[in-house]
Amino acid sequence: MKPPNHPMDRSGGRACGPAAVVAAVVTAVTAVAVGLAMPAQAASTLKASAEAKGRYFGTALTRGDLGISAEVNLAAAQFDMVTPGNEMKWDATESSRGSFNFGSGDQIVSFAQSHGMRVRGHTLVWHNQLPSWVSSLPLNQVQSAMENHITNEATHYKGKVYSWDVVNEPYNEDGTLRQDVFYKAMGADYIANALRAAHAADPNAKLYINDYNIEGTNAKSNALYSLAQSLVSRGVPLHGIGFESHFIVGQVPSSLQANMQRFANLGLDVAITELDDRIPMPADSSELQQQGTDYGKVVSACMAVSRCVGVSQWGVDDGHTWIPGTFPGYGAPMMWDSGYQPKPAYTAALNALDSGPGTSPSPTPPVSPSPSVSPSPTPPVSPSPWVSPSPTPPVTGSCSATLTTVNSWPGGFQSEVTVRAGGSAVDGWTVKWTWPGGQTFSSLWNGTQSVSGSSVTVRNAAYNGSIAAGASTTFGFTANGTAATPTLTCTSP
Numbered sequence: 001m002k003p004p005n006h007p008m009d010r011s012g013g014r015a016c017g018p019a020a021v022v023a024a025v026v027t028a029v030t031a032v033a034v035g036l037a038m039p040a041q042a043a044s045t046l047k048a049s050a051e052a053k054g055r056y057f058g059t060a061l062t063r064g065d066l067g068i069s070a071e072v073n074l075a076a077a078q079f080d081m082v083t084p085g086n087e088m089k090w091d092a093t094e095s096s097r098g099s100f101n102f103g104s105g106d107q108i109v110s111f112a113q114s115h116g117m118r119v120r121g122h123t124l125v126w127h128n129q130l131p132s133w134v135s136s137l138p139l140n141q142v143q144s145a146m147e148n149h150i151t152n153e154a155t156h157y158k159g160k161v162y163s164w165d166v167v168n169e170p171y172n173e174d175g176t177l178r179q180d181v182f183y184k185a186m187g188a189d190y191i192a193n194a195l196r197a198a199h200a201a202d203p204n205a206k207l208y209i210n211d212y213n214i215e216g217t218n219a220k221s222n223a224l225y226s227l228a229q230s231l232v233s234r235g236v237p238l239h240g241i242g243f244e245s246h247f248i249v250g251q252v253p254s255s256l257q258a259n260m261q262r263f264a265n266l267g268l269d270v271a272i273t274e275l276d277d278r279i280p281m282p283a284d285s286s287e288l289q290q291q292g293t294d295y296g297k298v299v300s301a302c303m304a305v306s307r308c309v310g311v312s313q314w315g316v317d318d319g320h321t322w323i324p325g326t327f328p329g330y331g332a333p334m335m336w337d338s339g340y341q342p343k344p345a346y347t348a349a350l351n352a353l354d355s356g357p358g359t360s361p362s363p364t365p366p367v368s369p370s371p372s373v374s375p376s377p378t379p380p381v382s383p384s385p386w387v388s389p390s391p392t393p394p395v396t397g398s399c400s401a402t403l404t405t406v407n408s409w410p411g412g413f414q415s416e417v418t419v420r421a422g423g424s425a426v427d428g429w430t431v432k433w434t435w436p437g438g439q440t441f442s443s444l445w446n447g448t449q450s451v452s453g454s455s456v457t458v459r460n461a462a463y464n465g466s467i468a469a470g471a472s473t474t475f476g477f478t479a480n481g482t483a484a485t486p487t488l489t490c491t492s493p
């Protein structure tokens with residue numbers, strides 16, 4: 001029998017209805033969320049509060065969602081990470097062998113880039129939404145088909161995704177690996193093979209194994225833990241574990257934080273990747289309050305684990321979610337109701353971010369529903385639209401680079417680097433510095449890094465190399481160690 005919170009447990013559905021308790025403070029937040037003029041100090045947003053603690057707050061979006069303006073406005077105001085709901089899956093990208101179509105995924109990436117959001121790539125290898133040509137291949141052709149798929153897709157999105165869910169949902173509930181076509185062809189080694197192929201194609205992307213019902217300590221998470229330990233000890237490029245977190249109201253496992261921490265202790269990032277919390281319909285106010293408690297617990301658990309890089313909700317509002325169609329009688333799993341009104345879960349998530357460990361940047365970031373965009377031909381991506389502007393230093397040479405530390409916490413910090421063109425436009429830029437005290441990157445976005453000892457080189461990503469004369473773009477990073485302000489040099493070919 002499938003467990004009660006199996007994501008793919010389908011048996012009909014019932015539409016969910018809006019039901020939310022809206023407090024005055026929450027109403028004010030909504031006004032910000034949908035872009036109305038509000039005093040800057042009226043409320044934060046999920047992304048601003050998350051960034052203040054060196055984290056992100058993300059959402060899943062599908063191409064269909066992009067056509068719903070109220071939904072995307074809310075997403076752009078509140079979130080700084082996007083996971084494509086379906087558009088990067090195998091059935092969407094290589095529905096027939098060797099014929100690749102990245103059009104839908106590209107639309108999600110463009111949306112993210114133009115709204116200062118990063119992208120979690122989802123997903124390269126999964127038994128579901130897998131074209132039938134793959135599952136019917138002779139087994140001796142599966143490895144090459146898998147590696148070819150990964151190489152093509154990860155190369156296409158190189159420099160454009162923060163991370164990849166390289167292998168999705170590999171486990172059965174009892175901790176055995178699914179007997180899918182990949183396992184049948186390669187045994188458990190398919191996972192290491194997939195990670196290596198993804199790393200070869202995009203060495204800067206964080207590579208994840210992502211699964212559900214691994215949030216608490218249980219047979220499934222124990223099996224994944226053993227696998228992760230083995231992959232790390234063998235030097236396989238695994239960088240993170242994604243905890244999907246499709247919960248039922250009142251059932252967030254009490255071992256969530258400890259479980260994430262044990263994976264983090266292996267030297268891995270951890271992330272809440274697909275959070276939702278479904279309620280038997282109709283939802284009453286005590287269930288909505290309990291849902292708030294649940295969201296608060298999940299976000300607090302992430303904040304308490306220093307290697308928890310962020311939280312993503314699987315969608316935006318109750319009107320656009322996979323839950324009612326898959327779990328009959330359940331609905332209302334999101335932080336906003338189907339009228340885009342924030343629910344207690346939103347306030348709880350925001351409070352958990354704000355009260356989590358870590359120092360806030362100073363001055364308090366202004367609330368901004370849209371990222372600051374400098375006048376370059378390609379809109380630069382800035383995951384920190386709230387960073388206060390610093391005086392623009394004169395540019396000597398083709399370009400300049402200025403580093404601002406936007407946050408720090410014990411053992412780590414987050415910085416943003418502004419790259420500015422001089423009197424002429426630049427087409428490609430390189431920023432170099434030397435770490436003074438053994439600092440190391442834990443993640444970097446909007447650029448590509450190469451590190452040799454303490455020497456760091458960051459080059460533009462595929463989409464932000466062109467900067468008009470006098471204009472700027474930014475890249476950012478989180479790093480381990482003490483916050484530093486080394487001298488940066490910028491050159492352009």
Ligand code: G3I
Pocket residue numbers: 007008085086128129168244274322
């Ligand atoms: O594309 C077809 C379309 O041609 C057809 O007309 C239509 C008719 O039903 O179906 C369309 O496909 C649907 C697809 O989403 C794209 O919209 C599938 O039926 C539907 O089953 C599929 O659902 C997705 C589900 O993954 C499938 O596994 C959900 O949107 C998506 O949110 C969900 O996401 C997964 C994560 O990837 C992994 N973790 C669990 C999570 C929730 O199930």
